[in-house]
Amino acid sequence: MLVNIMLESTKVTPAITMLIEEGLVEIAGESYPENSVEFYQPIFDWLDAYIAEEKRYLTVNFKLTYFNTSSSKCLMDILDTLQSYHNVSEQVEVNWYYQEEDEDMLESGTEFAEDLDMTFKLVAYR
Amino acid sequence: MTFEHLFLQYQQMTQFKILMSFKGVFAQPALVEMGNTIRNSLGNESVKATVMKKIFAIFIELSQNILHYSAEKELDLDGRESGVGLLIVSDNGDRYCVSSGNLISNDDVERIGGQCQAVIDASRDDLKEMYNRRRKGERPAESKGAGLGLIDMARKSDYPLEYEIRPFNEKYSFFMLSSYISKGSE
Numbered sequence: 456m457l458v459n460i461m462l463e464s465t466k467v468t469p470a471i472t473m474l475i476e477e478g479l480v481e482i483a484g485e486s487y488p489e490n491s492v493e494f495y496q497p498i499f500d501w502l503d504a505y506i507a508e509e510k511r512y513l514t515v516n517f518k519l520t521y522f523n524t525s526s527s528k529c530l531m532d533i534l535d536t537l538q539s540y541h542n543v544s545e546q547v548e549v550n551w552y553y554q555e556e557d558e559d560m561l562e563s564g565t566e567f568a569e570d571l572d573m574t575f576k577l578v579a580y581r
Numbered sequence: 582m583t584f585e586h587l588f589l590q591y592q593q594m595t596q597f598k599i600l601m602s603f604k605g606v607f608a609q610p611a612l613v614e615m616g617n618t619i620r621n622s623l624g625n626e627s628v629k630a631t632v633m634k635k636i637f638a639i640f641i642e643l644s645q646n647i648l649h650y651s652a653e654k655e656l657d658l659d660g661r662e663s664g665v666g667l668l669i670v671s672d673n674g675d676r677y678c679v680s681s682g683n684l685i686s687n688d689d690v691e692r693i694g695g696q697c698q699a700v701i702d703a704s705r706d707d708l709k710e711m712y713n714r715r716r717k718g719e720r721p722a723e724s725k726g727a728g729l730g731l732i733d734m735a736r737k738s739d740y741p742l743e744y745e746i747r748p749f750n751e752k753y754s755f756f757m758l759s760s761y762i763s764k765g766s767e
C-alpha cells in the first residue's frame with residue numbers, strides 16, 4: 456500500500472518528502488551515497504505506485520545543492536518516469552530550485568530540461 | 582618509521598604543496614569526512630566558491646571510483662568491501678590538482694585506458710553530448726554510475742585529464758588519474 460514518505464537529510468542523502476494527498480514530491484539537499492540505486496529505489500517504487508493507483512496531479516520539487524554522477528543517473532531515471540506519466544496524463548509539474556548564484560545547479564537543471572518535454576521550471580532562490 | 586622516512590615524507594609534502602593526502606581504505610564514511618575537511622580547509626583559504634565546488638565534486642568522484650573499482654579491496658567488520666587507493670589534493674601554483682592512484686586488474690587496462698583517452702580526446706560539446714546520452718541509457722553491467730564519473734570530471738576540469746597506467750605485477754597495474762582546476766575557474 457502506498458504511504459507517505461518523509462526522510463530527513465543526512466550528510467550524503469537528501470531529505471525526501473512524498474505526500475499522497477497533496478500529490479507532492481520533494482528532494483532537497485546533497486546526494487552522494489555509496490549506492491545511489493539502493494537509496495533511490497523506494498522513491499522509484501513510490502512513484503510507480505502513485506502513478507498506477509492515484510492517477511492524480513503530481514508536483515515534484517528538486518532543491519539540490521550537490522549530487523554525484525551516480526545520483527545524477529537516478530535523477531534522470533526519476534524524470535524519465537515523470538515524463539512517461541506526463542505523456543499519458545499531462546498531470547506533472549517539475550520545479551528545479553537552485554541557489555541564486557549556483558551556476559552548477561542552474562546548468563544541471565538546464566541540461567535535464569533539454570532532455571524532457573514537460574513543464575520543468577527553473578526557480579532561483581536566495 | 583625512522584626519522585629519515587618521516588622527514589622525507591615531510592619534505593615531499595612541502596615541495597609538492599600537498600593540501601591533503603590519504604592512502605588506505607576508501608570506505609564511504611571516511612571519504613565523507615575527507616570531503617568535509619577539504620570544504621572546511623579550502624573555505625578558510627578564500628578559495629572561490631566555484632573552485633571549491635569543483636574540487637569537492639572531483640574528489641568525490643575519484644574517491645568513489647577507488648571505493649567501487651580499485652582492484653585492491655579490504656573487508657570491514659561488517660563484511661563490506663571497500664577499495665584501497667591513494668588520493669592527493671595539491672596546490673600547483675595557478676591551479677589545484679586532485680590525483681588518485683590505485684591498482685586495476687591487468688584485464689581492465691585496455692578498457693580503462695580507452696575510456697580515459699576517449700574523454701581526453703573529446704571536445705566540450707562532445708563531453709556534454711556523451712554525458713547526457715549515457716545518463717539516458719541503461720547502466721553498463723560493470724558500472725554503478727553508467728560511466729558518468731570520468732566524463733563529469735573532464736567537464737569540471739579546466740585542463741585535460743591526465744592518466745597513466747603502468748604494470749605492477751602479473752595480475753595488476755597501477756592507475757593514476759589527475760584533474761586540474763584553475764584557481765580562477767568560473
